[in-house]
Amino acid sequence: MSWPQQPVVYEINTAVWLTELSHQAGREITLGDVPASAWHAVTPAGVDAVWLMGVWERSLLGLAMANAQPGLRASFREALPDLRPEDVAGSPYCVHRYVVAEEFGGDEGLAKARAELAARGVRLILDYVPNHVAPDHPWVVEHPEFFVRKENGEIELGRDPYFPAWPDVVQLDAFSPALRAAATMTLSSIAARCDGIRCDMAMLVTNEVFARTWQKTPPEQDFWPEVISGLRAEHPETVLIAEAYWDMEWSLQQQGFNFCYDKRLYDRIIGSDGVRDHLRADPAYQARLLRFLENQDEPRIASELSPAAARAAAVVIATLPGATLWYEGQFEGRRVRPPVFLTRRPDEPLDHDLAAWYHRLLAIVSDHQVRLGEWRLLDAEGWPDNQSCRQLLAWTWTVADGPRHVVVVNLSDRPAQGLLPVELHRYTDLLDGMVYEQEDDLSPLYVALGPWGCHLFAAA
Template sequence: MTDGDGAADAERRRLAEADEGVAPWRRWGPYLSERQWGTVREDYSTDGDAWSYFTHDQARSRAYRWGEDGIAGISDDKQRLCFALALWNGRDPILKERMFGLTNSEGNHGEDVKEYWFHLDNTPTHSYMKYLYKYPQGEFPYADLVDTNRARGRDDPEYELLDTGVFDEDRYFDVFVEYAKAGPEDLLVEITAHNRGLDEAVLHLLPTLWFRHTWSWAGGTAVPALRAADGGIRADHDELGTRRLYHDGAAELLFTGNETDNERIFGSPNTTPYVKDGIGRHVVHGETGAVDPARTGTKAAVHQVRTVPAGGSTTLRLRLTDTELGDPWRDFDTTLESRRVEAELAARGLRLILDFVPNHVAPDHPWVTRHPDRLIRGTADDLSRTPGDFLESDGRILARGRDPFFPPWPDVVQLNAFGADLRTATVDTLVSIGDQADGVRCDMAMLPMNDVFAKTWGDRAGPVPAEDFWPYVLPRVRERHPDLLFVAEAYWDLEWALQQQGFDHCYDKRLYDRLLHEDAESVRAHLGADLTYQRGLVRFLENHDEPRAAAALPGARGRAAAVAVATLPGATLWHEGQFEGRRVRPPVFLARRPREPVDEPLRAFHHRLLTAAAAVRRGEWRPLVPTGRPDDDTHRGLLAWTWTHADARHLVVVNQSDRPARARLSLPWDDLAGREHRLTDLLTSRTYDRDGGELTDPGLFVALEAWQTHVLEVG
């Protein structure tokens, strides 16, 4: 749906909450560097040689002081608690915990990281992040990269990881890491490894949680703690409080300390038997004593071994949260998918509207058994007398959902819009939708209105509440989501009433009927309504209930109607498949549809139209009245309006008839006289030069063939 204005999208709401101090959405983010070793941040050398003072070879065994690094890593904004992915292919001499690269003296062109990774997506609050790392299945060529590059001169090309042959025959894993925030302190993690090779391959996944070492330096903090807990790992920190890392599936939990391995680095005794490289020594070299059997420490990993088939993939889910959860996976997939969609929509400049049905639910909906008081009930006599109107579910007789004019729908049961509990539940449901989306479309929104519902159900619904349904529901939802956009599917000329009850937009079914079945005079009368009302309408040529536009309005007639609905005030609903000219309307619940050829010219037309409409629909809209000669009434078939903005003027003309039409259109801009103006059709790129005085009096002369249009920019 397109609209000139709209509610703030979900990410903007999160940004506002972060800026206003309502919720710390930015506390957790991609704040780990990919390389902390060899940096001046960790350099305490006497000669300033940061590269030699803290090398990649030392990094797995030596505790950092000022920062941490990791693959696809995140941390809190003070980098107290860190999370990243470690990997092992069964062949490397060390765990892959961080990026490898050459120092200044090793690279023939200076320092250079020799890895392949990609930051694929990230929203401003880090509510969704996606990362890709390419991990070879063969032994990583650490020595080859150093020796070959060191031997090359300044004028030689660099020796890259790809040049080593380690990716030959696509023997590597594409490892994707996705993060999605269910809340400011609740991070979902999904790791998916794709085997791009021709044979199955073993991959060790070791998502790792650790505390930055802050406790042994002068002025240090208390020692935090990681320990095994139900479902994963518990992290306790004096400042951060308690966090839990949940994992799915069976896993080996490995614990050690984020402490320097003094024996390896400095040749001096260790202060603890469990040091930074303990997990790597355990996994790669089988040193069982390198990890703490008590399963406590300041560094821990969830170790799972996966055999990934050729061309296949494997997935591991985790959740890092400040809340103890009985079922960490209940909302995992839906939340992750929601964040993916939000990120994709934000990248495209789109917003999300979800559908809500307030009138009825499926017979197996949880409310049927848990909250039967929210439903219209019947009796055994009702079921016996009119089985098409009632059904039995779990020993209860329930009314099938319906409207006042047509037979009941066979696959739903009726909610009681007069019930106080149902109204409260509707508020809660819409608040939940508002947590996930930018707007909500309310299906058949007129059915719960007091007068309609009383007409439909009479005494079965109980006494009519003093307050109508939507005036009760919508203000309460807007207390939580003041910018949530409400769209009503509305019929029976109740659009104005629903706007008055709080809806931002209502379906303009009357315009659809006039474009399909009536003439231009009827459409013109419809467009004479109050402009505030017009701005609150949703114009459409098809939806899931109506025939496909390509079938009902074929050819030029459909294109003329599309120009009209796209350039009127209000919102425009474009239905799936409409641009491609699909003619078959599958039932709502059918998950598949027949293949249909794409109408490429029609798709190209809609692409031009949407581009033009975005330029046109700005500023003030004003309908025009075409005039013609007394002996030529074809002007009655024309529709016309203008849009006036500070930096642009546009004129739209539609021949809403099956014969040629001619008219004069007096343009509303008083400053046109005295010079020539160029009119450019935004759909065809044709230009017309006209005298300014003529454009206002007697007006621009327009002649259009049947169902033809102009969308003119007035220069």
């Protein structure tokens, strides 16, 4: 199944989702027998791919290590006050083997899930963790040469260069030729079971970062170009998504990734500062970023922004170039982000009106092909005594001899007015259905928006 240029991805915490489906059904539900209604719920109009986060076998040894950490245990109880021992399954990023966990239905169940998604025209994304594995991964015994070791011969714990080591994983040696060959095979085996792969903390195994972390001399070729070239020989259509931080996005794009996380945009939206300047980057670069307001590692957006601010931010994310990521529970306004170690989350009141709004937003962007054509950032102009235009974000999507869309968002808690360098005569706001008409279609477009207000104009 071919991919759209700017895919819309819906992330699911697999363990939590199947736990809730099982509770609703009164029996164990696996990926192989998810009811059609549940698949329908996670593939609303406009969604191109589902990321089943955390399907692989988790480590029992890693689980024991996690349970021994008081700080982790405290975070579990903070998210789930009535925590039970069976609610803790270990980290999905402490991978024992790249085999689908039996409690999720095994590889056979995953194959059925992929077929169900494909029947709906939706692609499947899975995880790959290049930097580390569980301490009881078969490689620890079978391939000791794959790991970074201390002077005394012990395997190092996995880590990045800025934080203490993770106590439940062991560090792979990204400079080892043997490990790179094995990584290529692992990545190819994952690609055979899905349509796209999200690579966890992808920058950690680049020559630049790995050499700095472990004070090792890098080989001539970087990790990802070598591994990805091997993958492409067998699976040329697999889309690769890099979880990327530390301004490594452009570098990872050049090394072969289709899309890279845009964490900077997330931070600037949450901080209400620097969003416009961020969007001045090369549109070709931006088209290969993945924009998001939530994922399994970030706080729920409903706990970070007011309802109106969160909706304005969602309009921004939904209408920019690049891929977009939406996290299950975001649409319903959930506020608690359960740690990935857990298989259950607390009951929360669900905002069905908000969910309907999100569904409509994604459907509008998809049905009207809002993100088709050439994207251009606009600068609004104000007046000497009114510079509220600086609060406005605006851009156009234009197709030669085709429809034009204009997006305007007041990403602030104050009213804003401005003039946009856009020539429109008759246009409709797709968000509320209002029709507007200017007497002179050569005049700049005047907009006035209240706090967190949005327009999504379509030229008539």
